[in-house]
Each structure stands twice: as C-alpha cells, then as structure tokens.
Amino acid sequence: MKKSFFAVSSVSLALMLGVGAAIAQDAEPIRIGVAVAQTSNVALLGQEQVIGAEIAAQYFNDLGGINGRPIELVIQDTAGDEAGAINAFNTVIAEGVVGIVGPTLSQQAFAADPIAEAARVPVIAPSNTARGIPEIGAYIARVSAPVALVAPNAVRTALEFDPEIQRVAVFFAQNDAFATSETGTFQETVTALGLELLPVQTFQTTDTDFTTQITNILPLNPDLAIVSGLAADGGNLVRQLRELGYEGLIVGGNGLNTANIFPVCQAFCDGILIAQAYSYSYENEVNSAFRDIYFEQQGKEPPQFSGQAFAGVQVFVEALIELDNTVGLDTLDLAATRDQLNTTLLGLTYDTPLGVISFTPEGEINQGTFYVAQISMNEDGQTGSFVFVNTIDVTAEATPEATPAS
Amino acid sequence: MDQFITTYGFLIIMMMLQAVLALSLYLPLMAGQLSLATPGFFAIGGYVAAVLSTQKFLPAPGTTFPEPLQSFVTWLATVFPLTPTGQGFPIGLVLVEMVIGGLLCGLVAILIGLPALRLRGIYLALATIAFVEVLRVVSLNLPITGGAIGIFGIPQPFPTDATKFSYIVIALPFLLLCMAYVYRLERSRVGRAFIALREDELAATAMGINPTYHKVLAFAMGAVMAGMAGAMTAHVLNTWNARQGTFDASILILAYVIIGGSRTFLGPVVGALLLTALPEVLRQVAGIDGLPDFLAAFLRDGRLVIYGFLIAFGVLSFPQGLLTPELLKRKKKASAPLPPTGGG
Numbered sequence: 186m187k188k189s190f191f192a193v194s195s196v197s198l199a200l201m202l203g204v205g206a207a208i209a210q211d212a213e214p215i216r217i218g219v220a221v222a223q224t225s226n227v228a229l230l231g232q233e234q235v236i237g238a239e240i241a242a243q244y245f246n247d248l249g250g251i252n253g254r255p256i257e258l259v260i261q262d263t264a265g266d267e268a269g270a271i272n273a274f275n276t277v278i279a280e281g282v283v284g285i286v287g288p289t290l291s292q293q294a295f296a297a298d299p300i301a302e303a304a305r306v307p308v309i310a311p312s313n314t315a316r317g318i319p320e321i322g323a324y325i326a327r328v329s330a331p332v333a334l335v336a337p338n339a340v341r342t343a344l345e346f347d348p349e350i351q352r353v354a355v356f357f358a359q360n361d362a363f364a365t366s367e368t369g370t371f372q373e374t375v376t377a378l379g380l381e382l383l384p385v386q387t388f389q390t391t392d393t394d395f396t397t398q399i400t401n402i403l404p405l406n407p408d409l410a411i412v413s414g415l416a417a418d419g420g421n422l423v424r425q426l427r428e429l430g431y432e433g434l435i436v437g438g439n440g441l442n443t444a445n446i447f448p449v450c451q452a453f454c455d456g457i458l459i460a461q462a463y464s465y466s467y468e469n470e471v472n473s474a475f476r477d478i479y480f481e482q483q484g485k486e487p488p489q490f491s492g493q494a495f496a497g498v499q500v501f502v503e504a505l506i507e508l509d510n511t512v513g514l515d516t517l518d519l520a521a522t523r524d525q526l527n528t529t530l531l532g533l534t535y536d537t538p539l540g541v542i543s544f545t546p547e548g549e550i551n552q553g554t555f556y557v558a559q560i561s562m563n564e565d566g567q568t569g570s571f572v573f574v575n576t577i578d579v580t581a582e583a584t585p586e587a588t589p590a591s
Numbered sequence: 592m593d594q595f596i597t598t599y600g601f602l603i604i605m606m607m608l609q610a611v612l613a614l615s616l617y618l619p620l621m622a623g624q625l626s627l628a629t630p631g632f633f634a635i636g637g638y639v640a641a642v643l644s645t646q647k648f649l650p651a652p653g654t655t656f657p658e659p660l661q662s663f664v665t666w667l668a669t670v671f672p673l674t675p676t677g678q679g680f681p682i683g684l685v686l687v688e689m690v691i692g693g694l695l696c697g698l699v700a701i702l703i704g705l706p707a708l709r710l711r712g713i714y715l716a717l718a719t720i721a722f723v724e725v726l727r728v729v730s731l732n733l734p735i736t737g738g739a740i741g742i743f744g745i746p747q748p749f750p751t752d753a754t755k756f757s758y759i760v761i762a763l764p765f766l767l768l769c770m771a772y773v774y775r776l777e778r779s780r781v782g783r784a785f786i787a788l789r790e791d792e793l794a795a796t797a798m799g800i801n802p803t804y805h806k807v808l809a810f811a812m813g814a815v816m817a818g819m820a821g822a823m824t825a826h827v828l829n830t831w832n833a834r835q836g837t838f839d840a841s842i843l844i845l846a847y848v849i850i851g852g853s854r855t856f857l858g859p860v861v862g863a864l865l866l867t868a869l870p871e872v873l874r875q876v877a878g879i880d881g882l883p884d885f886l887a888a889f890l891r892d893g894r895l896v897i898y899g900f901l902i903a904f905g906v907l908s909f910p911q912g913l914l915t916p917e918l919l920k921r922k923k924k925a926s927a928p929l930p931p932t933g934g935g
Contacts (some may be wrong), residue, residue, distance in 0.1 A: 224895050261874070264895070267828050267835070271601050272871055275754065279598040295743035295830035300601075303753035315740055360731050360833065362739040 214257035215250075215514070217242075217501050218277030220287035220297070221311070221494075225265030229445065230490050231289045234311055235260060237491030238286055240478050241498035244471075251505045251514065258498075263288045267296035274300045283505065283522050284309065284530075286497040291315035292362055298325045305520065307527040309497040312490055314439070315366050319548035324527050326548030328496045328539065330462045332367045332439070334579070335555055337374040339436045339460035342557040342575045343409055344378065346458075347434055352381045354407035356398060356422060358414035358440075359387040367438045368413045375411075383407055388422065390415045395422045399429050407431070413438035420449025427453040434458065437560075442489060444569075452566035461556040463492035463539050464573050471499070472538040486570075487538075496537040504530035554578055599871070600756025604827055606867040607762040611769050611820040612840075613847035613859035618773065618813035620853055621782065622806050623789035625712060627841035628700075628719035631726045632814040634836030635699065636692035636821025641742040641831040642735060643691065648684050648746075663687070680746035685761065685826055689819040696818025700811040708806045723838055730833045741832020745825055758827055765823065766860075769816055773856040776812075785809050850905045852912025861914055870898050 219238045222231035238258055246255045259280050261273040270293035277285055278300070284307040288297055291313040301308045302322030310318055310327035314335070318327055344350055353375045357368035368385070375382050383405050386398035399422075402410075410426060410433060412419050419441040426435070427450075437446075437459045447454055465476050465486040475495055479487040508514060508529045514522060534543040540554045555577045562569035612629055619626040648660070667683035707718045730736040737743075749757035776782040784805050787795035796802055825831040843866070851862020877890035890897070905913070 223892070262891070262894075267830060268601075268605055269870075271755075271828070272874075275598050275601055276871075276874065278753070279594055292741060292830065292832050292834065295741075296828045299747070299829045300753050300755075303751060317743065321744070360728075360739055362741070362832070365739040 214255045215505060216257050216259050216280065216282045217498060218274075218280070218282035218285040218287070219258050219260045219494075219498075220263050220270065220273040220277055220285055221260075222265050222269075222289040222293075223260075223262040225269075227265045227289050229443070230312065231263075233488055233490040234286075234289065234494035236479070236483065237311075237487070237494030238498050240475060240482070240491070241495040241502070244474060244478065244495075245499070245502045251502065252509050254514070256498075256502060256505075263293060263297070265290070265293075267293055270294075270297035271300055273297070278304050278306055281519055282306070283519070283526055284501045286311055286494060286501070288313070290362070291318060291366075294318055294325075295321070298322065301325070305527075306523050307501075307530065309500055309530075311494045311497040315362065319545075323548075326500075326531065326544050326550070328500060328537070328542065328550050329493050330550055330552045330555070332363070333370045334552070335460045335462050336367055336370045336438065337460075338555045338575070338577045339458045339557050340371065340374045340378065340409075340411070341577070342460075343434045343436055343458055345575070347408070350380060350408040350434070352383055352405060352407045352409075354383045354386070354402040354405070354410045356386045356388065356395075356410065356412045356414070357438075358390045358418055360389050360391075361413075361415060361440065364390075364413035364415070364438060364440055367440075368411075371411045371413065371436075371438070380409075388414065388418060390418045392418055393421055395425045396429070398422075399426055399431070403429060403431060408433045409436065410434070411436045411438075413440065415440040416443050416445040417449055420446035420454065423457060424450040424453045444485075444488075444571075447560075447562070447569050448567065452562050454560045454569060455562040457560045458574070459558050459560070459571070461489055461558050461571075461573075462552065463487075463489040464556040464558070464576070465492070466573055467538065467540060467554070467556075469536055469538075469540075471536060475538045492538045496535070496539050496542065499537050500530055500533075500535055501526070503535055504533055507533060552579070596756050597754050600752075600754030600759075601827070602868065602871050604755055604758045604762050605824075606864045607759075607766045608820050608824050608827070609844075609847065609867045610766055610860045610863040611816055612844050613851065613863035614769050614773055614856065615813040615816035615820070616844050616848055617853065617856060617859040618776075618785075618816070619806070619809045620848065621777075621789060622785040622809035623792065624708060624806055624810060625716045626719045626810060626813070627716050627838075627845065628703075628722050628810075629813060629817045629844050630836035630838075630840040631719070631723040632696040632700065632817035632836075633821035633824070633840070634723075634726055634730065634833075635696050636689075636818030637825040637831045637835055638730065638736055638742070638821075639692035639695060639818070640685070640688040640822035640825040641745055643688050644680060644684065644746050644826070645742055645744065648680075648688075660684070660687070679748045679750045680826075682748045682761065685748055685823065689765075689822040692822035693815040693819040696814040696821075697811045700814030701807060704807040704810040705803070708803065708810060720838060720841060723836070723841060727833050727837055737832065739833060741830060741834075743830040745829050745831065747826065747829070755827055758823070761823060765819070770856060770860060777856060781805065781808065846902055848912075850902065850909070850912060852909075852914040854911065855914055855916050855919060857919070858912045858914040862912065865913075866902070869901065870894055873897055 221234045222228055242256055242258050250256055259277050259282050261276050263270040263273040270288045274297045286309050288294055289312055294310055294313040298308055298321040302324050307324045312329045313327055314329050314332045319325055358364040412422055435457045437457045442459050504526055508525055531544045543551045556573050557575040558571040559574045560569055561572045616629045664681045664683045710718050731739055784800045788802055847862035847866055848859045852858025873894035877887050
C-alpha cells in the first residue's frame with residue numbers, strides 16, 4: 186500500500202498538471218482574462234472587481250458582444266501575493282485571452298505585469314494607483330486614476346467647506362503601500378495649498394490603539410486631519426480622534442472608501458470626506474444600466490472598485506469592436522489580435538461609468554471628472570451612506586498636469 | 592509541452608526556490624534548533640539583489656561595468672553563453688548578487704546566532720520570529736528599500752521569456768548543489784555532530800562536541816542558502832517589498848519540513864515541491880471540463896481551504912513526514928538499484 190503511494194501520487198499529479206494545460210481553446214467566444222484577488226486579505230476588493238467585470242460581460246453580451254461574437258471572462262484568483270499574481274497571469278495567458286483585467290494590488294502589478302508585457306498581452310489595471318504602473322511597459326494601461334490626481338480633491342473640498350483651515354495633521358499606515366504613496370500626495374497638496382503641515386504621525390494597519398499619535402498632535406490644535414490607512418485601523422483612528430476631543434474636519438484616504446468602516450467608527454464616521462474616482466450618481470446611459478444591474482444583484486449602490494472593473498472590461502470590448510470593424514478579427518491570429526488590440530485601445534475614447542475616459546500613449550488614464558463624498562451616518566449609528574458633495578471637473582480647470590515627480 | 596511550460600514555467604522555478612528555503616530551515620533543525628529566521632534571510636538576500644541590480648549594477652547605456660565585474664561578466668559569457676539575446680541583465684551578475692546576498696546573510700546569522708542560540712525550543716522560535724518582524728519594520732522605514740511599495744523594475748536576464756522558465760539554468764543547478772551539500776553534510780563529521788546535538792545535547796557535549804560552534808554553524812549555513820534563494824527570487828518576481836519573507840512564510844516553510852519529513856534532507860525538498868505545486872494543481876483541477884458546476888465552483892473558490900485541509904490531513908496521517916529514513920532504507924532493501932527520487 187505504502188509502496189504504491191509515491192507512484193500513484195506522482196502519476197496523478199502529472200495528470201492533473203497536464204489536463205489543465207490541455208484545455209481546448211474554443212474558437213467562438215472571445216476570451217478576456219480577469220485576474221484579481223478573490224482570496225486573502227484583499228479579497229473584499231477583488232470580489233467587488235469580479236462582480237463589476239461579470240456585470241460588464243453580461244451587459245455587453247446582451248448588446249451583441251463583439252459584432253455578434255460573445256465575450257467570455259476567464260477569471261483566476263491571484264490571492265494577495267506576487268507569486269499568486271504571476272501564476273494567475275500565466276494561467277489566463279495560456280488559456281488564450283486577448284487581454285487581462287487585473288491585478289488588484291500595485292505591488293502585484295509590479296510582479297505580474299512584466300509577464301504580460303513579455304508575452305505581448307494587453308493589461309488594463311482596474312485598481313493599481315501607485316506611481317509607475319503604465320510605465321512598466323507598452324502593453325500596460327490603467328483605468329484607475331493615480332492617487333496623485335484623486336486624493337487632492339478631498340483636501341480642496343475641505344478648504345471650500347472651511348476656508349479657515351490652517352494647521353493640518355496627517356496620519357498614515359506605514360506598512361501599507363497604498364497609504365504610503367497616498368500620504369505623500371496629501372502632504373504635497375497641503376504644502377502646495379499653503380497650509381501648515383504638523384508633524385506626520387505613523388501607525389500600522391494592525392494597530393488598535395492610537396492614543397500616542399493623537400495626543401502628540403492634539404496640543405498643536407489641528408483644523409484638519411487626514412487619515413491614510415485601511416478600514417479597520419483608519420476607522421478606529423477616526424473614532425479615537427473624536428473621543429479625545431478633535432472637532433475639525435476629517436479627510437479619509439481611499440482605504441477608508443468602503444461601507445466596512447461604518448461598524449468601526451459608528452456615529453463618529455459622520456462627516457469624513459473621501460475623494461472618489463467613481464460616483465454611482467453619475468448620469469450617462471452605461472452607468473445607469475450598470476447601477477441598475479448592480480443594485481438588483483447586490484441590493485446596494487455599486488462601489489468604486491466594481492465601477493473601475495466594469496470600465497476595464499468595457500475598454501477591451503469597445504476596442505475589440507473597433508478592431509473588428511477596421512481590420513476584422515477573423516483575419517488575425519491570437520498574437521496579432523493582442524498586438525493590435527493594444528494599439529487600438531490606447532487610441533479610443535470611452536463613455537464609461539467613470540465618465541468619458543481615454544489614454545495617454547503611455548497607457549495612463551485621462552479622466553475628466555472626480556468626486557468627493559461625505560459619510561453621513563444614520564441615527565442608529567450603525568448604518569450610513571456616502572453622499573456626493575462635490576464634483577470636480579479637471580478638464581474645465583487648466584489641468585494641473587500631474588507632475589511626474591509627485 | 593510549450594503550453595505546459597507557459598503555464599507552469601514560473602511555478603517550477605518557484606518550487607525549486609522554495610525547496611532551497613526548506614533546506615535552509617532543515618539545517619538548523621538538524622542541530623536541534625527550531626529556527627524560523629529563514630524568511631528574514633530570504634528577505635535580506637532579495638533586497639541585496641534588488642538594490643544592487645537596480646542601483647549599482649546598471650551601467651549607463653554604451654558604457655561597461657566597473658572593472659572587476661566587467662571581466663567577470665565577459666569571462667562568464669564565454670564559458671556559459673546562456674543569456675539568449677545579449678540584451679538582458681548578465682547572468683553572471685545574478686550569481687554575484689547571490690554570492691553577496693548569501694555571504695551577508697551568513698555574517699548576520701553569526702552575529703545574531705551567537706546570542707540567540709542560547710535559547711532553546713519554543714523560545715528560540717519566538718526570538719527568530721521577532722528577528723523576521725524587526726527586519727520587516729526596518730525595511731518599511733528605510734529609504735533604500737523603497738518603503739511599503741518596495742523596489743520594482745528589477746532587470747531581467749531573460750527579458751523576452753514571459754514564462755521565466757529560462758531561470759531553470761540557475762535554479763536547477765542551485766537546488767541540486769544545495770541538496771548535494773546537505774547530503775554530503777549528513778554523512779560528514781560536522782553533520783554527525785549536528786545530529787548528535789539534536790538527539791542528546793548533553794551526551795554530545797560529553798563526547799567533546801562544541802554545541803555553540805555547531806549550532807551557529809548550522810544556523811549560518813541555512814542563512815547563506817536562504818539569502819542566495821532570496822537574491823534569485825527577487826529577479827524571478829520582478830519586484831521586492833516588505834511583504835516578502837514575513838511570518839506567514841516562516842510557517843509555510845516549517846510546513847514544508849514537517850509534511851516532507853524532518854529526518855532526511857529529501858523530506859523538506861519533497862514537502863516544498865508538493866506544497867508549492869498544490870494550490871496551482873487545485874486551480875487546474877477546477878478547470879477540467881465536465882465537472883458539475885457546484886464541484887468546479889467549490890474547487891475554484893475553496894482551493895485554499897482544500898490546501899489547508901490537506902496540510903492538516905498530512906500532519907495527522909504522517910506525523911513523521913512523508914519521507915522518513917526508515918522508509919528510504921526499506922525501499923533501498925526492496926529494490927537495490929533505486930532511482931534517486933521522484934521529486935514530487
């Protein structure tokens with residue numbers, strides 16, 4: 186019995202590896218890869234992205250797909266780590282996708298995007314906001330506006346609400362890549378607006394007690410507090426700020442941009458300002474449709490991560506239609522399709538749930554409109570909602586070209 | 592076959608590198624030391640490679656490397672002409688980084704090993720976890736390590752190979768060398784001293800074995816291997832940050848050794864190969880055509896649950912690990928000319 190164990194296990198292992206790789210490629214539907222984090226500690230974000238992508242596939246297939254050919258999503262879990270992202274990318278590439286929407290985290294993108302670049306497969310990043318993502322290569326683009334463009338809007342809105350603001354306290358979770366790059370933008374914005382930046386306070390996403398940081402800063406009388414962290418720690422920090430007597434405005438980073446913080450800071454969440462790249466209340470045809478389907482399925486308004494994933498799939502679909510109209514997809518093999526899809530998608534303009542977007546030749550998104558939402562808690566102190574309080578049209582102003590160094 | 596390499600080239604490289612990490616944890620365990628510091632050295636090695644290759648080893652276009660390096664690179668290219676296009680980062684420099692990373696880790700291991708190895712059992716395990724955590728916080732705060740985002744855009748020796756399978760020219764010899772080293776070590780005077788310390792430290796000391804010397808030696812050998820593996824992994828992953836080599840990795844590497852077997856060097860290797868491949872195998876099982884929807888969905892969404900269950904099952908049914916010296920001996924008796932090992 187024991188003797189045969191090794192033989193049996195190695196044979197079955199080889200079989201399993203072989204079977205998966207040999208799945209036949211169906212000529213009919215056009216495959217688009219979705220490689221996001223469905224497990225691990227970022228699973229909450231990845232699951233929202235899967236929902237957004239699936240709604241997009243359903244919506245565009247109902248509209249006729251790519252001139253009659255349906256699209257099919259190939260969804261693979263990247264988990265939260267770099268190796269997982271590379272494995273998922275390799276799997277979807279081997280399954281013959283024309284392009285990939287993913288991965289969830291910027292750090293994963295730095296690992297997995299070069300794989301797609303070398304395989305010449307176009308990638309649309311739905312949520313990578315760190316600096317340097319489109320620069321990874323010619324095949325990498327993103328529909329997630331970089332943090333340097335989104336975050337400052339919340340500070341500007343706070344100044345509109347209270348022009349008296351002078352001293353600003355900044356807190357950030359130093360073990361979180363997103364919070365670290367976001368706080369840099371916040372601090373530059375504060376300085377650029379001529380406000381006084383009080384000593385920056387750091388914490389860890391795993392912290393629960395923020396008394397030290399808060400008592401460091403409260404004697405300096407801040408008028409505005411800016412918090413970059415994740416839902417649990419950021420929510421607790423807000424709560425303790427209020428409990429220790431802070432009364433000014435609070436600006437939250439994108440990590441707090443989720444209904445999951447309501448149970449953490451409860452009634453104290455009220456009034457937090459958060460900049461948004463997506464608003465469910467934006468009015469155009471595709472967003473209304475997206476919002477309706479999402480609401481029907483989930484019973485709530487769509488969040489930013491779903492909206493951006495929808496836009497990622499939409500970019501591929503519309504670029505494929507354009508490519509089919511101009512060149513004809515039937516005349517291209519897989520490698521040529523991927524190649525030409527990449528050139529085509531960078532040249533088009535898309536009317537997405539995020540508003541009208543296009544790309545720079547590098548693959549960076551041109552997005553015209555950003556939003557600022559304010560959290561409004563209900564009287565029970567447990568539930569609340571994001572109320573959109575400001576819409577900022579970047580194209581109307583003389584676009585403050587995102588300085589590459591920011 | 593092409594399809595197989597496209598999908599699994601990267602996984603095969605990772606399996607080999609994880610096997611080296613398992614060996615690096617096995618070495619202190621040979622001397623009876625439960626050390627979880629391996630990921631810490633792995634992280635140091637990765638940062639060494641990332642910093643050197645992105646900041647120090649990049650000559651401006653058209654110029655050459657500083658002198659001793661350039662001669663080495665040219666010499667290596669003549670005896671070892673494997674970089675396909677000549678466009679990529681020279682393989683020789685990856686090897687140089689591995690050596691530097693390994694030596695640095697060995698040095699750090701001696702420095703922290705001398706005081707830390709006075710601790711025993713669970714206390715040593717805790718101290719080494721602390722070491723891994725301290726390293727993580729330090730790398731989050733140092734400007735040279737790039738903070739939480741880390742270092743990205745690490746130059747590639749095989750820039751045109753999307754599968755990363757070309758790294759096999761380094762990974763396979765590296766793993767085989769490490770295995771041969773530990774195999775020989777187990778049969779050498781020093782290795783027997785390690786094992787004597789593991790079995791009974793008091794008796795071994797009475798026989799004239801210096802416990803501190805041998806424990807620190809085992810610890811440092813493991814650190815060198817982990818550092819070299821880290822340096823190579825940084826290139827394979829394209830990026831390096833503070834999420835590499837954390838406490839989670841400590842537990843995973845310990846699982847390789849425990850599942851594989853902690854009494855022979857083949858155990859950790861087989862454990863690492865199996866456990867690294869398993870999540871990806873489960874991913875593919877879910878994709879087999881003709882499975883009922885609910886089963887496919889369970890396999891796909893629950894593959895990490897199944898993975899955890901299999902680890903627990905493995906520990907319960909094979910408390911000594913899959914490979915034990917007794918098992919190997921019996922196999923040897925049963926069929927004298929045994930092929931070396933299936934390797935998973």
